[in-house]
Amino acid sequence: MVVRKLEVFGIPLPEITPGTDLARTIVESANRLGIGIRDGDVIVVTSKVVSKAMGLLVKISDVRPSTKARIIARILGKPAWEVELILRNSKRILGAFPAHMLLKHSTILNYISRDRDRALKVIESDRYLMIVDVGYRVATDAGIDTSNVPSGYVCLPPSDPDRVARGIRDRIRELTGCDVAVILSDTEGSVLRVGSLDIAIGASGIVPVTAKFGESDRFGKSKYGGVDLIADELCATAALLMGQTGESIPVVLIRGLNYERSNLELGRFRVPRGLLLKALMLGILISVVIRFLLAIFSVVDLLRGRW
Amino acid sequence: MVVRKLEVFGIPLPEITPGTDLARTIVESANRLGIGIRDGDVIVVTSKVVSKAMGLLVKISDVRPSTKARIIARILGKPAWEVELILRNSKRILGAFPAHMLLKHSTILNYISRDRDRALKVIESDRYLMIVDVGYRVATDAGIDTSNVPSGYVCLPPSDPDRVARGIRDRIRELTGCDVAVILSDTEGSVLRVGSLDIAIGASGIVPVTAKFGESDRFGKSKYGGVDLIADELCATAALLMGQTGESIPVVLIRGLNYERSNLELGRFRVPRGLLLKALMLGILISVVIRFLLAIFSVVDLLRGRW
Numbered sequence: 001m002v003v004r005k006l007e008v009f010g011i012p013l014p015e016i017t018p019g020t021d022l023a024r025t026i027v028e029s030a031n032r033l034g035i036g037i038r039d040g041d042v043i044v045v046t047s048k049v050v051s052k053a054m055g056l057l058v059k060i061s062d063v064r065p066s067t068k069a070r071i072i073a074r075i076l077g078k079p080a081w082e083v084e085l086i087l088r089n090s091k092r093i094l095g096a097f098p099a100h101m102l103l104k105h106s107t108i109l110n111y112i113s114r115d116r117d118r119a120l121k122v123i124e125s126d127r128y129l130m131i132v133d134v135g136y137r138v139a140t141d142a143g144i145d146t147s148n149v150p151s152g153y154v155c156l157p158p159s160d161p162d163r164v165a166r167g168i169r170d171r172i173r174e175l176t177g178c179d180v181a182v183i184l185s186d187t188e189g190s191v192l193r194v195g196s197l198d199i200a201i202g203a204s205g206i207v208p209v210t211a212k213f214g215e216s217d218r219f220g221k222s223k224y225g226g227v228d229l230i231a232d233e234l235c236a237t238a239a240l241l242m243g244q245t246g247e248s249i250p251v252v253l254i255r256g257l258n259y260e261r262s263n264l265e266l267g268r269f270r271v272p273r274g275l276l277l278k279a280l281m282l283g284i285l286i287s288v289v290i291r292f293l294l295a296i297f298s299v300v301d302l303l304r305g306r307w
Numbered sequence: 308m309v310v311r312k313l314e315v316f317g318i319p320l321p322e323i324t325p326g327t328d329l330a331r332t333i334v335e336s337a338n339r340l341g342i343g344i345r346d347g348d349v350i351v352v353t354s355k356v357v358s359k360a361m362g363l364l365v366k367i368s369d370v371r372p373s374t375k376a377r378i379i380a381r382i383l384g385k386p387a388w389e390v391e392l393i394l395r396n397s398k399r400i401l402g403a404f405p406a407h408m409l410l411k412h413s414t415i416l417n418y419i420s421r422d423r424d425r426a427l428k429v430i431e432s433d434r435y436l437m438i439v440d441v442g443y444r445v446a447t448d449a450g451i452d453t454s455n456v457p458s459g460y461v462c463l464p465p466s467d468p469d470r471v472a473r474g475i476r477d478r479i480r481e482l483t484g485c486d487v488a489v490i491l492s493d494t495e496g497s498v499l500r501v502g503s504l505d506i507a508i509g510a511s512g513i514v515p516v517t518a519k520f521g522e523s524d525r526f527g528k529s530k531y532g533g534v535d536l537i538a539d540e541l542c543a544t545a546a547l548l549m550g551q552t553g554e555s556i557p558v559v560l561i562r563g564l565n566y567e568r569s570n571l572e573l574g575r576f577r578v579p580r581g582l583l584l585k586a587l588m589l590g591i592l593i594s595v596v597i598r599f600l601l602a603i604f605s606v607v608d609l610l611r612g613r614w
Contacts (some may be wrong), residue, residue: 003316003340004548004556010311033310068604072597093601095594101586102578103520111576112520112534119521122529128593138499147524147532187532191583192445193576195516195534197543209502210550213410213419214426217454218555222429225454225494227419227502228550236504236543240564241311243517243535248525249311257547269418269500271409276498279408286435287402290379294400297375 006256009035010241010249018055023171026251035253039178042254043168044238047157047186047201048148049250050164056156057149058085077127082154086142089156090132092273097140099189100127108194129189136161136267137201140189157186161202162265169204181206181259185235185242198239200231203266206259208232230259231266313563316342317548317556325362330478333558342560346485349561350475351545354464354493354508355455356557357471363463364456365392384434389461393449396463397439399580404447406496407434415501436496443468443574444508447496464493468509469572476511488513488566492542492549505546507538510573513566515539537566538573 011029016022022045030037037043051057065073065080069087073080076096087093102108103123113119129140134157143157158164161184169182184202189195200208212226238252318336323329333352337344344350358364372380372387376394380387383403394400409415410430420426436447441464450464465471468491476489491509496502507515519533545559 003342005317006315006547008313008315035310068601071600075596076593093597095590096597097590098586098593101589102582105579105582108578111516112518114518115521118529122521122531126531131594146528147530148526150526151528190536192578193516193536193539194578195536196532197536197539209418209500211419211421214422214429219455219457221453221458222425223454224429224433225503228546229497229500229502229504230547232500232504233543233546236540237547239535240313240537240540240544271415271499271501272412275409275412279405282408283402283404286382286405287438289382290400290403293378294375
């Protein structure tokens with residue numbers, strides 16, 4: 001029996017500066033580790049390091065917030081420079097979410113941090129997350145991030161991650177002759193369990209979502225499901241190594257995955273915003289109806305029990 | 308330099324029947340593959356196989372739907388037996404989501420399936436997903452699932468997955484002397500990109516969420532983040548192998564992860580439902596305010612440009 005096995009390698013890179021040939025750096029680093037690059041490898045690159053190579057660092061003191069940004073910043077308890085950058089880098093502002101409410105809750109605060117006072121300070125410095133459409137996806141705070149960049153600077157995400165992934169993939173093929181899949185990852189928040197997960201924001205060389213909805217299961221029945229978010233699963237896998245060693249692993253190579261190759265862009269797999277909104281509205285409406293019905297049934301059951 | 312590396316092994320099991328000693332079967336199967344079990348391994352087990360071992364299969368023809376279930380089933384375009392089982396296995400019905408609206412959209416239908424007609428039939432047979440609280444988490448359709456169980460049967464999820472994970476972990480220690488982490492996974496839907504991801508529903512032996520909110524980044528600044536959903540990332544990793552080979556890999560072993568050991572239960576890391584609801588309400592309110600403000604600014608900008 002052949003053992004189904006994946007190997008997941010963390011690839012540390014030297015500090016990346018604007019203009020770095022990222023693909024070449026990845027190939028050289030993989031060679032130095034003795035891993036090399038092979039045909040069919042999947043390479044997950046954190047968008048942070050792409051931004052650094054593209055020179056997408058902004059000096060915070062250079063940002064002049066508009067009146068609009070300053071007013072919104074005041075309402076949301078966010079730094080004005082941050083709101084200004086979010087407005088500049090969004091196609092549309094969808095809303096805001098009171099992250100501070102969840103993070104400050106005693107149960108949650110206890111499990112997210114071992115230094116309560118320091119955590120509270122960070123929470124209070126940035127109370128709401130803005131939810132915006134950046135064109136290729138819905139992102140909190142437009143994917144703008146201050147961590148792991150020099151003090152006084154902030155990092156903007158690449159504006160066309162599919163094209164960046166394609167570029168890295170093409171260059172790796174040029175350098176090594178290997179066809180690999182390249183996925184750009186970013187970190188996003190979750191709410192059912194407070195915390196973050198890495199997701200895919202751009203991809204090249206892989207079908208990012210399996211197209212098996214309705215196909216037969218092992219018993220021959222049509223399956224409600226079969227649409228696996230492969231690209232996102234790969235980013236979550238990469239995060240296991242990226243998150244561990246003081247964030248000095250911006251690239252993870254996954255070897256052994258039997259994936260379907262493709263030139264499809266990840267951007268194609270987005271739910272149209274209007275459709276999602278309509279579905280959410282209908283969902284809220286029907287939820288109200290269902291809960292009303294259930295309430296009536298509870299009353300009926302109660303009355304039956306009494307008489 | 309030490310290479311940071313994970314190994315991910317798919318462990319096929321023989322067909323599981325009620326009463327099977329799942330931990331023993333896992334150990335034996337790992338030994339047969341030559342992988343074995345080692346101290347510090349993480350073992351992800353799909354909840355489906357746990358349900359089979361616990362005898363949580365229900366014969367659909369034995370389910371007698373109540374009037375309540377039949378009315379809700381009619382409204383939601385779902386089978387009445389399914390609604391009946393969802394009602395029985397939920398602590399509270401939170402609402403419903405029109406999954407069919409997203410799935411039937413031409414763009415999405417194209418990418419989720421290569422057999423349009425078959426997919427449409429499955430979509431129409433179960434139009435809304437019910438969103439319910441099953442006690443230990445919020446789940447669509449109460450985690451009830453018909454795939455990969457014999458025709459005419461349906462599979463209920465275990466009611467206390469943390470305890471199940473603990474039981475498997477203890478038994479593996481008994482059999483092998485190794486302390487491992489055990490995580491139970493289940494498949495859940497995503498909406499920003501239509502598809503599904505595996506998430507953790509129970510865990511034992513691992514701190515499932517890193518507690519590094521506000522800690523220093525590489526440049527010494529306090530970080531907004533650092534709360535990685537490790538257990539969920541591990542389930543996403545396992546899904547890469549579980550999803551691939553016709554669903555015959557219900558167990559995945561991950562070796563080489565440097566995780567923090569613990570007896571904490573995953574259930575502790577849930578956001579209190581009332582809190583989440585309050586945060587969502589406040590979020591909607593503040594979103595309306597922000598968008599109103601932005602609309603005013605647009606009008607002002609327009610007038611300025613005109614005069």
